[in-house]
Amino acid sequence: MLNKKINAIFIAVACILCGSIALAAESTTIKIIPPKLGIGAFFAGEDITLSGSLPSDGDIIIEVIGPQENAKFNIKGRVGPFWMNRAKVVLQNVPFLYVLLLPGEKKWEQLLPSLELGVQHLKQDIRISPESLDREIIFEQFNQLKRSEHLYLQKENTIHYSTANQGGKIFTATFHFPSSTAPGEYRIAATILQADRIVKRSVHPFQVEEVGVIKTIHELAYHQELIYGILCVVIALFVGAVMGLVFVRAAAH
């Protein structure tokens, strides 16, 4: 009798959980405007807007993750009275940019470690070479440097909710890609929570690419290096000569 009751409770709980996941799964499509980012000659950073729907009791966390790279750094240390570059360090598999957008109302600092999200969680996936270096110190210094460039951020109160007409709720968030954004394949990861637990996570690719004259110059510099170098010199000489002539004529009048 007792076993039957326990089984019934388990089945009921499982049904509730499955229902929630199904609901969440139906509503994790994120609308991203604009759908991709073009870096043109006058690019000064740009806003993207993210929106979608959620279960009424759900929360969403959005991660904007830049292309993975192996970042090389000098480490400064003391040599007598001087601070000098003393060693090199490579941080493998680090995102160029990592921004975590969070809604308000929760104590995220306590919650994020258990959700395995946030800047601090990145540390687990990063390989530091040489391995003899202090992982904690290196990562903290790396994090500080990236934060100073506005490339690693955790922003609370940046996701806003409103009630949807057909039940559930709608979220909207705006993220500003900084002017130092590098082109590449970015990812926008949406994690849906219910009762502070992850019920769904979806990752959306987001392309940031150079366009127009910026793309042409970049391709020339990387694929026709010698021609590019000679062109740089010829144009510089031409501009220098023209400016010289302009000034000579101006002085003559």
Add this chain to the structure above:
Amino acid sequence: MWHIYLPIAQHSVLLPVIIGLGFLVGLLSGLFGVGGGFLMTPLLIMIGIPPTVAAASDSNQIVAASASGTYAHYRLGNVDFKMGIYLLIGGVLGGTGGVQIIKVLRQLGNADFLIQITYVVMLGVVGSYMFVESLQSLRSAKRVDTTPAKQKQSVYARLIGCLPSQTRFNRSGIVLSPVVPLVLGGVVGILAAIMGVGGGFIMVPIMVYLLRMPMHVVVGTSLFQILFTCINVTIMQAYSNRTVDFVLALLLLVGSTIGAQVGAKLSKRLKADQLKIFLASIVLIVMVKMLVGLLLHPHFLLSYYGGD
């Protein structure tokens, strides 16, 4: 509207800031005959340009500034082409040797330490010597001395007087063996390669104090030599490292070519000792800034590879 994106630096910058920096360095170039790399590269790094891109693009813009400055000084009759070519040959040979020295030092480690200490020592010695000497010269010029002084020839003057193939350098009004500019050009080439700069701020004092060239000819001749050094560096950097940002260089050179012309005109109005004191002051300020940077605890213990 005022922002522009740099395709190689992969960074957006404010247009007036870059053009203003170009003008400032162009002004120095026209005034003193220095490329300005020792000043421009740290300024570009400060506004967020990666160090390797800053150094390479700066060389590219110096091509325009020094071409414009050389032309302006040529019109004023201030370029000693003969001397410039000897210095250039020495500089190219010395620079090639300097690159090899740096390769060996990097393998041994501590190359960065040597580079920065060389900077501080060279800037300190050159700046202090120029400053004190020019100050003394300005003071003595104020006193009216009617008795002609008997000048004793220095050991250095006697030594270079003994060298073979004494040649007259008409524009500079001096007689010297070509060995002197070849050797001195070579020494500057080695130092410039180690320090990663054009070497104008070392070359100018060498021309003034060791080659005894008149200050106004020094400026034009130095620019002539820098022009060729920077053409070589720009092509090599673009080909080997892909670090020349043409958009950045173009913006800098718009400002620098105007600055170079203004500087060339200003240099005619200023006395030689005044010019030397200005240059010495700038050299000493950069030296102090570097020294403070070496002594104070850095804000970040990590810096991007290839940086300061």
